[in-house]
Amino acid sequence: MRTLLILGAGTAGTLMAHKLRAALAPTAWRILIIDQDDDHIYQPGLLFIPFGLDRAADDRRSRRALLPEGVELNLDGVVALDTDKRQVRTRAGELLPYDVLILATGTQVEPGLTEGLTGEGWGQTASDFYTMAGSERLRGMLAGLRGGRLVVNIAELPIKCPVAALEFALLADAHLRADGRRAGVEIVYVTPLSGAFTKPVASRLLGELLERRQIRVVPDFSLAKVDGQRRQIHSWGGAKEDYDLLVSVPLHYGAGFLRGHPIADDAGFVHIDKHTLEVKGQERVFALGDGTDAPTSKAGAVAHFQGEVLFENVLRAIEGLPALPAFDGHANCFIESGDGKAMLLDFNYETEPLPGRFPLPGIGPFTLLEESEVNHWGKRAFRWIYWNLLLRGKELPLDHRMLMAGKRSA
């Protein structure tokens, strides 16, 4: 009996467990998946909780209940990976060997690693929304905001769901307008990027949208420290911004056991071949999802597209065949913009987001780089798709490659 070991039972790990359990004979392959708790969070829902648009109970499930029969779950957490001996060590001290390894440990926020961020005012005048605790806390903080400056800040890149901070600013505008508080609140979007987004066309269009909504963009601001007493954020370049409420997207890191590991960078993001998803310098070791250094968005949709390519490549590795360089960086992200509307971006390593229709050329129903109600309903339907189809490794009517049909130049 050989062992296929998956580290991380989040989006990517769970969908790979489903796909591979259905394909590998249980008499020949044991599939073991390791996580550190039994709490699977639907992370896109964290954006909506502060505005009372999602309830925590809808966005949380037991990991165990999401896994298929015939997959063993260990919740001890991994503390070390020895790629020479091909084994991992858990927090309980157990050594677990593998024949094939899939790394899917994602990324986590580390607010404590920015000077002052979790000091005075954390939880009262400053919070993240990238954790369930932070998101639930922000609901009360936002309800109590009577006026002043609401600053939405990305500490540094990379972050998961790079548009979530923008969405927060847009939803805050709509939310405060709806209950008559907007006139007294200045919304400021402070980002390390030189504009609203990484890619030029989307950045211009999103910048214009923010301007129309009277959300001021402060670009090129890399967060150095927070002064919670004075309610100020400071950049490495010496700039500062005052806040009454700080909504922070803190620094992101890979899993603790990967930080500084030879297969990863200092922040713990695993070096992979961005087309095959093989871990560089390793045999029959793969990685997907937020925990890699692939230059695409860290998004659940990306984990899904990567999952299709990785499924083939794991089976090929087991048969002794070389991996196919089939992943093109395909990402798509809905951008919730408030008032029951959303935008959609579709791009890959080579092609930036372009206007047009998706997924059916000329028909849609989704509109690319343009707000529409149908996009909003697409974003809201994603939770059902996530729990019932995506996590279960089911086929979705979307090509894992980005297609140019239906797109036009901007």
Ligand SMILES: Cc1cc2nc3c(=O)[nH]c(=O)nc-3n(C[C@H](O)[C@H](O)[C@H](O)COP(=O)(O)OP(=O)(O)OC[C@H]3O[C@@H](n4cnc5c(N)ncnc54)[C@H](O)[C@@H]3O)c2cc1C
């Ligand atoms: C606010 C917010 C909004 C988002 N909105 C969207 C959206 O609209 N659309 C979209 O596509 N994506 C969105 N995302 C991103 C999406 O949730 C992630 O990209 C996706 O979950 C990545 O999957 P993953 O499996 O790589 O990581 P995760 O799902 O985070 O799973 C990683 C797992 O590894 C486990 N782990 C970590 N360290 C260890 C260890 N040492 N031992 C064992 N296990 C470990 C963790 O506990 C976790 O379960 C959003 C994210 C956030 C935070």
